[in-house]
Amino acid sequence: MTAHTVYTPRSIDRLLTEEEYFVPGHRACIGCGEALAVRLACKALGSNVIIVNGTGCMEVVSSQLPCTAWRVPWIHTLFENTAAVASGVEAGLKALNRKKIKLLPDTKVVAMAGDGGTSDIGLQALSGALERGHNFIYICFDNEAYMNTGIQRSSATPYGASTTTSPAGKVSIGQVTWKKNMPAIAAAHNIPYVATACPSYPFDLMTKVSKAVATNGPSYLHILSVCPTGWRCPTELTIDIGRLAVQTGIFPLYEVENGKYKLSLDLLKLRPVTDYLKLQGRFRHLPEDVIKKIQQKVTEDYAKLKEEASGGTLTLTSR
Amino acid sequence: MATRVGIEVSIAISEAVKLANADVVAAYPITPQTHIVEHLAELVANGELNAEFVPVESEHSAMSACLGSAAAGARTFTATAGQGLELMHEVLYVASSMRLPIVMAVANRALSAPISIWGDHSDVMAVRDTGWIQIFTENGQEVVDNVLCAFRIAEDRRVLLPVMIHLDGFHLTHMIEPITFPEQEEVDRFIPPNDYPLPLDPSKPVAMGGFGPPSIYTETKWAQEINLRAAKDVVLEVWNEFGNTFGRNYSPVENYRCDGCRVLLLTMGSFSETAMVAVDKMKNEGKDVGLLKLRLWRPFPFNEIRQAVRNAEVVIVLDRALSFGGPGGPVCSEIRAALYQQEKKPKVIGFVGGLGGRDISVAGFEEIVKRGIEISETGSSQEFEIFGVRE
Numbered sequence: 001m002t003a004h005t006v007y008t009p010r011s012i013d014r015l016l017t018e019e020e021y022f023v024p025g026h027r028a029c030i031g032c033g034e035a036l037a038v039r040l041a042c043k044a045l046g047s048n049v050i051i052v053n054g055t056g057c058m059e060v061v062s063s064q065l066p067c068t069a070w071r072v073p074w075i076h077t078l079f080e081n082t083a084a085v086a087s088g089v090e091a092g093l094k095a096l097n098r099k100k101i102k103l104l105p106d107t108k109v110v111a112m113a114g115d116g117g118t119s120d121i122g123l124q125a126l127s128g129a130l131e132r133g134h135n136f137i138y139i140c141f142d143n144e145a146y147m148n149t150g151i152q153r154s155s156a157t158p159y160g161a162s163t164t165t166s167p168a169g170k171v172s173i174g175q176v177t178w179k180k181n182m183p184a185i186a187a188a189h190n191i192p193y194v195a196t197a198c199p200s201y202p203f204d205l206m207t208k209v210s211k212a213v214a215t216n217g218p219s220y221l222h223i224l225s226v227c228p229t230g231w232r233c234p235t236e237l238t239i240d241i242g243r244l245a246v247q248t249g250i251f252p253l254y255e256v257e258n259g260k261y262k263l264s265l266d267l268l269k270l271r272p273v274t275d276y277l278k279l280q281g282r283f284r285h286l287p288e289d290v291i292k293k294i295q296q297k298v299t300e301d302y303a304k305l306k307e308e309a310s311g312g313t314l315t316l317t318s319r
Numbered sequence: 320m321a322t323r324v325g326i327e328v329s330i331a332i333s334e335a336v337k338l339a340n341a342d343v344v345a346a347y348p349i350t351p352q353t354h355i356v357e358h359l360a361e362l363v364a365n366g367e368l369n370a371e372f373v374p375v376e377s378e379h380s381a382m383s384a385c386l387g388s389a390a391a392g393a394r395t396f397t398a399t400a401g402q403g404l405e406l407m408h409e410v411l412y413v414a415s416s417m418r419l420p421i422v423m424a425v426a427n428r429a430l431s432a433p434i435s436i437w438g439d440h441s442d443v444m445a446v447r448d449t450g451w452i453q454i455f456t457e458n459g460q461e462v463v464d465n466v467l468c469a470f471r472i473a474e475d476r477r478v479l480l481p482v483m484i485h486l487d488g489f490h491l492t493h494m495i496e497p498i499t500f501p502e503q504e505e506v507d508r509f510i511p512p513n514d515y516p517l518p519l520d521p522s523k524p525v526a527m528g529g530f531g532p533p534s535i536y537t538e539t540k541w542a543q544e545i546n547l548r549a550a551k552d553v554v555l556e557v558w559n560e561f562g563n564t565f566g567r568n569y570s571p572v573e574n575y576r577c578d579g580c581r582v583l584l585l586t587m588g589s590f591s592e593t594a595m596v597a598v599d600k601m602k603n604e605g606k607d608v609g610l611l612k613l614r615l616w617r618p619f620p621f622n623e624i625r626q627a628v629r630n631a632e633v634v635i636v637l638d639r640a641l642s643f644g645g646p647g648g649p650v651c652s653e654i655r656a657a658l659y660q661q662e663k664k665p666k667v668i669g670f671v672g673g674l675g676g677r678d679i680s681v682a683g684f685e686e687i688v689k690r691g692i693e694i695s696e697t698g699s700s701q702e703f704e705i706f707g708v709r710e
Contacts, residue, residue, distance in 0.1 A: 050519045052387065063529035065539075073519040075390055076528035077413045081383035084375060088345060088387025088395075089519060091371035095342035095393050099369055101512070102392060107521055125383065128376030 016206075017043050026069035027061040031235025033226035033242060034058060034141045037199040038112065041139060041223070044209035047072055048106055050089055054082035054113030054122060057148040058141065080121040083129035083138055086111035090134045108213050109136040115156035116146045119180045130189040130218045137212040138220050140182060143227035151230040155180040158250070159297070160290050161282045163230070168285040178297065186220035187256045193219035194256040195264075200226075200242030204253060204264055211255075224251045232281025244276040249302035254309065261308040273298055321565070323499045328459035329354030329492045331500075332398070332424050335466040337368045338506040339422075342393035342513075345373035345384035349403040350436045351488035352426040356398055378403035382410035382421075389419035389481075390527060392518030394470065397421065400488055401428030401435075404442045408449070414481045415450030416543055417528055420473035420515065421481040423451075424466060427588065427639075428488040429675040437676020438488035440588065440639040443616070444649040450543060452482040452550055453616040455587040459496035462486045464567055467506060471557045474513050478550045485616070487589040489676060501565055509564060551618045571620035572627045576602060577609030583631045583665070584688055587613040587650065590637065590673060597684035608688055613650060621657050628658065631665040635691035637684075637706070639673045647671060647703025666695045672706030683707065 021042035028035035038058055053059045053076045062069040063076060077085050090109045096102040111129075113122055118140040126138060145163045146152040153166035153175055162174035187194045193215040197205040205223065212219035226242045228235040245251040248271045253264035273295045277283040286294075326334070332355050336344070344363070346356040362368035371388075375381045381397050388395040399407060404425055414421050427443055429435040443453070452472060456462045462484060469482040486492060501509075517525045531539055551571070562568035575595050577583060586594045591612045598610045611627050611634075613620075628634050638648020646652040651669035658664040668691040673679050679687075687706055694704070 048521045050391070050521065060530055063526060065529040065531050065535045068526035068529060070526050071524060073521055073524045074526045075387070075519060076530075077383065077386050077417070078409060081379060081386075081410065084380035084383035085387040087373055087375070087380070088343065088384030088389075089391045090387075091343050091345065091373045091384065092388035092391030092393035092395070095369070095371040095388075096391065099342065101342070102518075102520075104520065124376060125380050128380055131376075132373070 019043065019047070021045070021047065021071045022062070023069050023071055025067065027064070028057070029229045031228040031238045033199055033238045034143055035061070036238070037141055037205065037223045037225045040199055040202050040205050041209050042072070044206035045108065045110060045213060049073075049108045049110050051075070052082055052086040052089060052109065052111045054111070054117040055079035056114035056117050057143070058112065058114070060148055079117055081125050082111045082113040082117060082122055083126040086136045086138070087129045087132065087134045090136050109134070111136060111138045113140060114148070115140060115142040115144060116154040119155045119182045127189065130186060130191050130220065133217055135217055137209075138218065140220070140222045141225045142182075142222060143225045143230060144179070145227075145230050147227050147230040156182065160286050160294060162285060163282065173286065173290050174282070183220065183222045183256065186222075187259070189218070190259065191218040191220060192216070192258055196222045196224070196251065196253055198224040198242045198246055198251060198253065200239045201246065201253060201265070208255065230282070233279050237279060241276065241279055244271065244279070247271045248273045248276045249298050250276055252302060252305055254305065261305065263306065263309045266306075270299065270302060321499045321501050323497055325495055325497050326459070327354060327493065327495050328462055328486065329426075330358045331459050331463050331498045332466055333358035333362060334500060335463045336396050337362050338500065338503060339467060339470045339510055340394065341368070341370050341396040343371045343373065343385070343388035343395045344397065345375050345381050345388065345395070346397045347375050347378045347381045347399070347403060349378070349400050351428060351438070351492045352398045352400040352403070352424070354492065355424060355426070378406040379410060382407040382414065385421045386410065386414055386417070386419055389414075389421050389515070390417070390519050392513065392515040392520075394474070394513045395421045396423070398424040398426065400426040401430055401442045404446055405430065408446060411446055411449035411451060413528070415547070416539070418479040418546075419481060420479050420513070422466065422469040422473055422484070423481065424462070424484045424486065426488040426492045427485055435675040436488070438490050439674045439676065441641070443485055444640040444642070447617070447649060450480070450547060451617060452478075452480055452547070452554065453485060454482065455485045455614050455616055456491070457589050457591040457612065459491065459494060459498045460567065461569070462491065463498055463500065464561060464565070465569070467501075467510065468557050468561050468569075471510050472550070472554055474515070475553050475557070476516060478546075478553050479516075480547060480550055485588065490589040505564065509561070548618050551615070551620070554615060569614060570623070571615035572623040573612040573614055574627060575610040575612065577611060577627070580607055580609035580631060582608045582633045582635065582688065582692060583611050583628060584608060584684065585611040585613060585634055585636045585650070585654065587616070588639070590639070590679060593679065593681060594684050597681045597688070600681060601685060601688065606688075619653060619657070624654060624657050625661060628665050629663070633668060633692060633695040634665045635668045635670065635688060637670045637672055637687060639671070641671050641674065651703065668694050669703035670706045671703055677707065679707065
């Protein structure tokens with residue numbers, strides 16, 4: 001394992017609260033990056049929240065009746081409707097506040113779902129909720145496949161990854177489509193705040209969550225969550241692999257504030273994608289030419305993102 | 320003092336929701352429900368109804384937003400029809416299983432394909448087992464009264480279940496009828512403020528909708544079943560109080576000129592109005608026939624049905640939905656099932672008709688009764704007959 005320099009932005013005056021809202025005892029796998037991301041996000045959210053959780057890994061590991069790992073109000077209903085349920089909670093609180101039936105003026109509604117629940121089956125409900133401008137945070141915990149049901153591909157699965165429904169075979173390299181750009185889709189709704197994060201950069205993640213809390217209107221956070229079970233990597237490498245995703249430019253950290261892109265970590269030089277790919281069983285089968293193709297795409301995409309960030313304009317061309 | 324006005328039934332529903340002082344309306348437009356939500360949006364836009372109107376992007380999201388709103392402790396209303404109800408399907412189960420008191424008006428509509436915007440009960444029957452309390456209505460006054468009762472029933476601590484008020488699309492939604500509205504103060508007295516026992520609230524965190532392993536799932540479902548069955552007493556209590564307060568009475572199975580009748584016709588929804596005229600005509604001609612109207616669909620009124628048909632020899636049931644490849648209309652097969660164990664029971668003859676908005680006239684009902692009696696005497700090779708089909 002590598003020793004890391006911790007990246008701490010200046011706005012964090014207190015490093016970390018000791019308060020836990022997503023507590024031990026849940027059934028997440030060893031080395032789960034998503035459970036860590038949820039724990040950190042909850043620390044930044046604080047106690048004045050209502051969490052709306054979509055079906056997926058976190059719901060399954062945290063809520064088996066009669067137990068719960070949540071110390072904040074939490075509701076789970078279905079898979080594809082997380083953003084719609086959050087809309088309803090927000091509308092309910094708004095009406096109750098306005099009618100002085102119950103006063104919870106500063107309570108933030110936070111929707112949490114996985115990549116499948118966000119970029120596939122829940123995309124319509126999410127788009128509707130973002131468009132309607134509800135005052136809520138939507139957090140997508142992206143582990144790049146349907147891990148809870150056994151590692152099936154989603155539209156967030158990266159090119160070349162072998163999953164149980166995009167298996168690498170004699171005539172297939174595995175996933176043959178490029179990862180859907182969810183943050184750009186969220187930003188296209190002209191919402192005030194969009195950001196990407198990764199628990200390998202915990203303070204960056206928590207700063208972004210705090211910013212989302214302070215945002216009036218919808219905000220969207222996309223958090224890369226390393227999944228040793230589905231990515232077939234050693235459980236002790238969760239943090240390293242998350243860092244490599246960022247440092248190779250595969251998963252850049254950035255914010256889109258009122259349409260303006262801003263890189264959170266401006267990398268002068270990208271590490272080669274092989275540093276990231278070679279640690280994971282899901283990419284083990286990839287031949288040289290495919291790796292080259294991935295490298296080329298990552299380099300290009302990163303350059304475009306940098307350009308957007310420096311120009312400060314929102315370009316919505318397909319990449 | 321109550322006021323009596325001529326008003327379209329859909330608009331009357333919105334006015335009832337306003338009288339009930341709903342906090343949140345989340346809805347998606349679908350014919351023939353549109354006038355209900357349009358008028359609600361207008362009431363909110365004009366500040367006449369102090370509520371959040373959430374114009375969602377689908378019925379699935381409409382019902383999902385209702386889950387969130389009800390869980391937050393807000394009084395919640397929506398309306399839909401046909402395909403919209405089907406798109407809500409899985410969410411409907413969650414609403415009842417999580418004990419969320421949502422009120423929904425359903426403008427009953429046929430299901431695709433072929434696409435039909437007109438009324439029948441295919442949509443109702445497809446959501447029969449979703450665990451909602453379901454009430455049929457036959458005219459505008461009944462709809463308004465039962466929407467008011469629905470909030471009271473749903474939010475009662477002994478119930479905490481969602482309620483569907485069924486009204487036939489077009490045949491009822493788009494009619495202009497004289498309707499009596501109670502005064503605001505009377506409604507305020509009749510429907511106390513919503514006091515959902517364990518809402519989502521950071522000062523008292525609750526976890527709702529956990530994952531149910533095999534060791535607990537059966538118990539949760541059985542508790543739900545006991546709860547829905549027990550809700551019938553509260554439905555009766557609320558109807559009774561409504562009758563005492565406002566002078567209009569409702570019961571699970573209603574009789575129209577049934578005393579001593581050997582033959583009974585059973586209908587639900589707006590067709591009952593025509594059926595009553597047909598029964599009057601047949602009675603004038605000396606025929607021995609009465610009309611039963613099924614009002615409470617869920618929880619199913621077993622005892623009331625048994626009681627209502629105890630002296631009859633033939634019960635003719637007209638369903639407005641077809642259970643493909645099955646025993647005929649869903650209502651008919653449930654009535655048969657309810658009577659099967661009885662020592663003395665009438666013959667139950669099933670008809671399916673009025674599909675996709677096709678009207679059944681007075682003469683039509685006369686024909687159904689005539690044919691029903693014929694089948695009861697000679698038997699039929701079919702499980703049921705379809706009425707008015709062109710070969």
